[in-house]
Amino acid sequence: MSGFRAFLLTLRSGLGRLFRHLRLAGAAYGVLLISLLLAGLAWYYAWYYVRQTVEAQDQVRFDETIQATQAAVDRKTDAYLAALFGARGVFLASKAVEREEWESYVRGIETKTRLEGLQALGFARYVRPDEREAFVAEAEEGGLPEMRPDLDPGGERSAYFPLELVAPSSEANLSTINQDAYTDLAHKVAMDRARDSGSPQATKMVYVLTESPKDSSADLALSPGFAVYLPVYAEGEPVETVAGRRRALRGFVVGYFRRDGLLDDVFGSGFDPAIDFEVYDGADVESSSLLYDEDGVQRAGVQGYDPFFSEKRRIGVAGREWSLYFATLPGFKRGAESDLPSFVLASGVGVSILLFGISWMLVRSRILAVRASKDLEEANTELEGTNRELEAFSYSVSHDLRAPLRTIDGFSQILQEDYERELDDEGMDYLGRVRAASKHMATLIDDLLDLSRVGRRPLRREPVDLARLAAGIIEELRESQPGRDVEFVAGENITAWGDASLLKVALENLLGNAWKFTARRRGARIEFGADRDPGPGFLAPVYYVRDNGAGFDQAYSDKLFGAFQRLHGQDEFEGTGIGLATVARIVHRHGGRVWAEGRVGEGATFYFTLGGRDTGDRTVPAKKAEVA
Template sequence: MSRSNVGLAGSRLTRLWRYLRRGTAAYGVLLIALLLTALAWYYVRQNVEVQNRARFDESTQATQEAIERRTKAYLDAMFGARGLFYASNTVTQEDWNDYVRGIEPARRFEGLQALSYAQRVDPENRETFMRGARDEGLPGIRPDLNPSGERSAYFPLTYTGPLGDANQTILNYDFYAEGAHSKAMDLARDSGEPRATRMVYVLSDAPSGSTADLALRRGFFVYLPIYEEGEPLGSVGERRRALRGFIAGSFVSEKLLAGIFEGSFDPAIDFEVYDGASPASTPPLYDRDGIRRAGKRGNEPLFSKESRIAVAGHEWSLYFATLPAFEDGAESNLPLLVLASGLGMSLLIFGITLLVVRSRTRAEIYSEDLERLV
């Protein structure tokens, strides 16, 4: 091979190496641009997810706080009723009716089925109480004696209101004969604090669309003890001896909880309340859309959350889950737009850089060729 051919080959290799070395810069620019695009896409996608999570968390937190405020307001009404007995030596049926009308349960306390007074009647006073009830045209204590004989104490509901058809049926009914009620009443008596029953069925007006006049609906009772004034209350034994009776509130859970969501809760989030610490093993008190989701597998929601609150000493479990409408609204085209824009810009910058490299390489080649000719 002649020297001229060797020189020509070397020149071409030099030019190729120069082009490749400068072209590396263009590919480096492309790589950096693609990395920045990926980072931008990841950041925007995470930001969208954080915003959706914040929307979900804010809704669930607001709901839990609304439940706590509402139940506290209902307990305050019960404390107000107890104040009647501490403010006066005698509370009459008329006094009781006036108080119940005054708190406007239908408007201000949705779900409060009845506000009642359960009077303590010791066994030795049972017959006297029964004669007085008959004289007033009221039913006697129900249920009557246990099959085994006298109960240790009776707590008939002597006052109740508002006096609708459902509530009149419980006058002089002694719920202490039922296990769920006696447990809550004993806890209230010994602690001096309001205590709620587990889920029980509450006699109420039938829901709209029903052919019946009355219906048993899911709910609970709360008992607040009343003690004889001036009696010592320092120990459990003293509180038991001083017990005068209970303020009893009966609640329909569906009506109580449904009122929380009117116009203030995200309709794309399901909400369920369970009577106990575990939704999987406790009965539901309320289900917003009637479809149980807590503890169910398959079709996992985008977000879900369980929490617990104490209502008058009894634990409830709250379950929240996003519905398809939430997930549809959570989908955003912004991350895809950022990705597509970033890819386009990356390719554009790469193309421009590559053109500059080629132009510079060609200019140098032309300059070298001219110098060789001269």
Template structure:
């Protein structure tokens, strides 16, 4: 036998060597084929990626141009807000009102890139003289128009915010004297729409200012736009305008410019090219041609966008292709190694098969132990659904012994027909994995139990008598507990729905009320005031002193009613506006409010003490409104007090207070202070609408805080408030 084996070994070694050489040849073919397919794929995909990169560049350029349009649209909305401010006012708004409007826009954060907003008055020589006289009467000095000279029409800058040294120097400049500005102003006047100027030098940066563009919005005497061009010129009172510099437009206006894109904007209105701006990286070289060009019609001007790509036109997919090529080469080498390794696996396969047999026996033993000691009932079924084997937990759930369970149909223990699932659906679920259901099981003593069933097919040979494993979990107690929880949840949900309906109805009623106030009530007031003004102007000579007094009272009452409507609308907006919480410097806010109050009544001598370093978190606009009302009330009710004193400070626990030594009030009626239109003083003593403190209370409640008031007649008043829930003492 040993001699026979020795003679057969060389042949066996030859066969093994031949199989090894064949494996080497097959591995080499696999390597060459893989490398060829990777190369062909990389060539086609590279061309496709270059086309995609070009399309992506064009899409990015179009998006950038659309972003510029959207930014200009935001500028337009800010101008239209200024137009609405002028249209709503009886006279031209004061510089303080204009400053308040521009401060509310928060240009630096909300409209980056915009230098500010100004107002240009449309004047003839007569109206210019009246304006200069009115400015002199208000103590603001002589209003001087530059450049000097007598002209038929003027377009003088009346005010501009935010105010800077260069913008103050531009007040009085006649923009109508400049042909470029005048063209845009006439276009806005005749069309009634916002119009852009051609590129020019901005006076907001002195005589040597940088290049930029002006945006003009016409303001008419009436809210309704006149039909004819002559009528529009007659009704025009001025323009709201906004300048922005070309060099800062892309930097500060948050226009998203990729590092690989450069562009310029050229004004091509009328066929004449006027460069407007160019981004960093733009090249005017002859060979640096634009990769993409598009045009936009913007506010009466035609802008052309030229786009260049900085560097090579590639995409992220090219790097992926390179990685794919490397991965393909590596995969080819791996396949080569795998083919060689397969030649050595045959002998190892027999060893692994023997090991798998031992592993299978150990796995079966572990399964038997798991069934025996599991707390969940388990049964093994044959293809007819008959119980082949069960565990002790299943016998306990069914209330019988394991011997009784064997040989019986498992479905005979189920008391219900189960969910609306067909036999076909159950079989399909079993083939895909596990079929889960909840059923009722009837014990031998007649007790019904809620059980969860988890069925799965048992892999095995065709002649095996075990086809399915079913796990049975008794969840009766858990189901009963869940039923109780669901009952409580339904009760709670019904209550929440009822409260939600009530709140929704209240919000609808508030919106309807605000609409009625802002539309239906203002119309008759305007009629009363308008006809009253006509009577005062045209029939003054026909009315005696008593009639004129009656007419004045009618107009004053209409004005008070209009003021009450404004106050009511403001109070309703406080509850419905957007809430933005941020860190606040209350000391600075209070100082600004006191400064404004001193400017309104410079003759008063009031001692004001504001504690330094008062900090809080809340909505800046709402908290500013709160301080204006509280400090304004303290200022108003100390008007008749000698040595008037106002103090703003804080107490432990996040409590702030405003106190004064003014007229005060009876503490028994403190609850009326925070109700709308409830006043404790006569109107002839202290003017007001009675909604200021009601607004204060709503602002505090929106911040989750509380407010209270105390005082004595003739001894002043104190208001304490918080801007967050007061922490409870522990």
């Protein structure tokens, strides 16, 4: 039972400490909770903003890439077709085009650098059935291959189109000399459309004879591609009608294009590598032949592929419709992501922790302040008790000690006056010493009480005319010793911000010391002034009291302002050693400092500064020894 009760007491004590902690630190935890909530909201809105903004920006980026790519494809196909039209111009400018002239033109259009997809540029001559035998004989006479195919399959045909000229003069291209592609349906359809329309017409996807790859053992290879036919008509023949164009036909300028390299130079440094680009020969990418793929991986129509953005566009090229397919790759989506939401979240959490730390420090400061306040209250209570004891002691000193001293002095005076005849000179000397000691003791008690009051009384600052105070004190000293001739010099407009009564006590002690220590000096001089521009390192103004009296040894200046410290014997100059200690305490209470300079037999100068309105660097200069 007792153990359970102890447990309850411990639990109650722990809960009490917890509730007190929460009461004091509740603000800090509240700031942390609110900051985390705000950070969460900021993160959500940042994520939403980034998602909307980045998606819009990337849609623009995707659309701009599509437009730029389509424009580049248009320029490229126009360049290919321009090469065919230029070749037709060669025929229009000459009745008979020689092989050297044809090869020179093809070299001029720079197929290897500007038109990489162009495998061969040739001329397919139109040979009528009645001209076939003459053409075969001419080819045999020129050492050229025979027309292929000639009569097989199908026997005699209505028209023949052997490839008469071809360039560049590579092995693959030269092997197509006198090859008649009109027997192939895909080529025949394109050639018939070109003949009847007068415009370039492309075949569907066919195979083009090319050089074999380097790692292949074959001499030649068939590569996917297409052919474009541009009709060449006889000069001066009417071509306004289909019938007229058929009668005027001389042949076709034909370009053979490989799929590989067809559009490679379309994509410069500005193309986004995170976007896939594919070209299909037809209106439907799913059922059309692939003409070009930028990265070699076909994606259009692939099941399960879900790009961030995709788009299909159609363009017309040489009578055929091509489909352009654009789709983003995974790298595009990664590039579209932003670190802003994570940054906002991390920043919010960081700021929350920072605010919590600041709040916790404030709460801790409050807790420490409460504890310090309690400690201060206890210290104040103890100090008040000490002050009361000190006041009681002061009262005791003032009353209880003074009474015996007065009794001693009184009876000593009676003995001196009434028993002067009964006492010899030695006895009278002893009584004189007793009376002098009692008076010195009374003076010492008064000085101690004054020193005690200086530290306990409140400081009441006000403007004080120190020059007027000093002049009044000197006047009182002159009245006390009218026989002395002392020159007193005081500056003008010497004011301070301090307690008038305390500053008067300080000046009374300083000027009283100067008056006392010049007693044996002829031509005694006392000066009171203020240096308002003492130079770097001084607290302005610096007040001083200077005399030309007995002075002191500078080596012992650190003892001047201590209680009961004297540098001269009682037989030289009377005093209790309390006056300068009182001066130091008054100056310190005003936030100032006091120090002295002197030489034996040459006088002394006492400097002091006061805090309050006149603040500044309170460093004492090295040339002046600070002793308090």
